[in-house]
Amino acid sequence: MTEAKRAFITGVTGQDGSYMAQQLLAKGYEVHGLVRRSSTFNRSRIDHLHHDEHIPGKNLHLHYGDVTDAARMQQLMVEIRPHEVYNLAAQSHVRVSFDEPAYTAQASGVSALNLLEAIRSTDTSIRFYQAATSEMFGASPPPQNEQTPFYPRSPYGVAKVYSYWITRNYREAYDLFAVNGQLFNHESPRRGETFVTRKITLAVAKIVKGLASELWMGNLDSVRDWGYAPEYTDGMWRMLQADEPTDFVLATGTAYTIRDFLTFAFEHAGLDWQEYVKFDPKFLRPTEVDVLIGDAGKAKSVLGWEATVLPPQLAQVMVDADIARLEGAKEGQF
Numbered sequence: 001m002t003e004a005k006r007a008f009i010t011g012v013t014g015q016d017g018s019y020m021a022q023q024l025l026a027k028g029y030e031v032h033g034l035v036r037r038s039s040t041f042n043r044s045r046i047d048h049l050h051h052d053e054h055i056p057g058k059n060l061h062l063h064y065g066d067v068t069d070a071a072r073m074q075q076l077m078v079e080i081r082p083h084e085v086y087n088l089a090a091q092s093h094v095r096v097s098f099d100e101p102a103y104t105a106q107a108s109g110v111s112a113l114n115l116l117e118a119i120r121s122t123d124t125s126i127r128f129y130q131a132a133t134s135e136m137f138g139a140s141p142p143p144q145n146e147q148t149p150f151y152p153r154s155p156y157g158v159a160k161v162y163s164y165w166i167t168r169n170y171r172e173a174y175d176l177f178a179v180n181g182q183l184f185n186h187e188s189p190r191r192g193e194t195f196v197t198r199k200i201t202l203a204v205a206k207i208v209k210g211l212a213s214e215l216w217m218g219n220l221d222s223v224r225d226w227g228y229a230p231e232y233t234d235g236m237w238r239m240l241q242a243d244e245p246t247d248f249v250l251a252t253g254t255a256y257t258i259r260d261f262l263t264f265a266f267e268h269a270g271l272d273w274q275e276y277v278k279f280d281p282k283f284l285r286p287t288e289v290d291v292l293i294g295d296a297g298k299a300k301s302v303l304g305w306e307a308t309v310l311p312p313q314l315a316q317v318m319v320d321a322d323i324a325r326l327e328g329a330k331e332g333q334f
């Protein structure tokens with residue numbers, strides 16, 4: 001019998017990490033995830049996947065740690081000896097990065113170096129995926145692809161530019177199979193509740209159920225290219241199975257404003273968003289990214305990857321899931 005592939009996922013409790021763990025387990029991987037010790041429960045997205053020796057196929061093993069702790073990353077790399085590492089951990093909220101720029105630099109930028117160094121000193125055949133982002137393009141005009149110059153507009157975007165270049169540098173300097181996924185926004189029923197799509201769909205569900213009557217928001221004019229997260233984690237996996245290590249954009253190529261997403265979500269519930277949405281300047285950013293529209297042509301031709309779920313359908317899926325949750329549906333269903 002051949003040995004099962006082992007993967008190490010940082011950020012396994014997050015949106016993408018939870019889908020990645022689920023997909024790798026379905027492929028027969030032994031999955032190891034990094035979790036932060038917290039005084040409150042932070043594993044709701046992976047609780048249904050957790051290792052239980054009484055249930056066959058539940059092959060998810062969790063390890064305490066923090067990606068800013070280089071020594072711990074080194075120790076876990078030796079202990080787990082993964083074939084593939086997915087660095088999905090980050091302080092991923094753009095607005096919050098203006099409040100916590102130094103911590104964001106460590107968690108979203110230098111964390112990549114901590115893992116790359118651990119790989120370099122343990123086993124250079126370990127394949128490494130770095131969660132880069134369309135936020136690195138920032139103010140560069142669309143459509144943005146792998147050749148577009150970076151012009152980040154937040155401490156988060158700046159931190160991710162560091163993670164991108166250190167990943168490329170280790171690929172070129174030490175011949176590592178280390179790649180960047182330059183992913184545009186991707187959403188799902190597991191999206192964090194303070195990101196704009198989920199904030200909207202949760203508010204719609206609460207309004208439908210009589211639990212809320214207004215929604216406070218910031219800039220409604222920005223344009224985003226929103227895809228469906230499980231399709232993007234599949235794209236990450238494909239990047240690590242490729243013949244050569246190289247960087248890829250993943251995106252849908254569609255362009256909608258926040259107003260458009262409000263319309264999709266509220267109309268799905270038979271509501272008019274203008275009756276509920278109010279403006280609060282606290283949700284504005286000191287510098288905004290106005291327009292992100294990705295060109296994923298390289299991923300299509302090299303990886304055979306293409307997004308199929310587009311924003312109007314995505315909004316409906318998310319509203320339905322939030323209503324189902326309020327009616328008692330279990331987290332694992334989504």
Ligand code: NAP
Binds near residue numbers: 012036132
């Ligand atoms: P997310 O839901 O915010 O999840 C972030 C994960 O990182 C959580 O598991 C979190 O743990 C963990 N984490 C944060 N700081 C950490 C630290 N210091 N040490 C260890 N773990 C830490 O993010 P996501 O949407 O899944 O995104 C995954 C990755 O892709 C992130 O790197 C993000 O920046 C990047 N990205 C996301 C998008 C997108 O549209 N979703 C697009 C491009 C790139 P807790 O649960 O304990 O907080």
Ligand code: F7E
Binds near residue numbers: 095199258
């Ligand atoms: O904001 C506007 C806000 O926070 C989208 C992260 O996953 O994708 C994400 O970053 C837009 C911005 O995502 C509110 O000003 C208006 O223009 O959902 P968001 P983001 O900043 O695009 C990238 C690719 C990542 O890599 C990041 O990790 O919506 N907006 N009103 C609002 N945004 C929020 N959060 N809340 C509001 O009330």
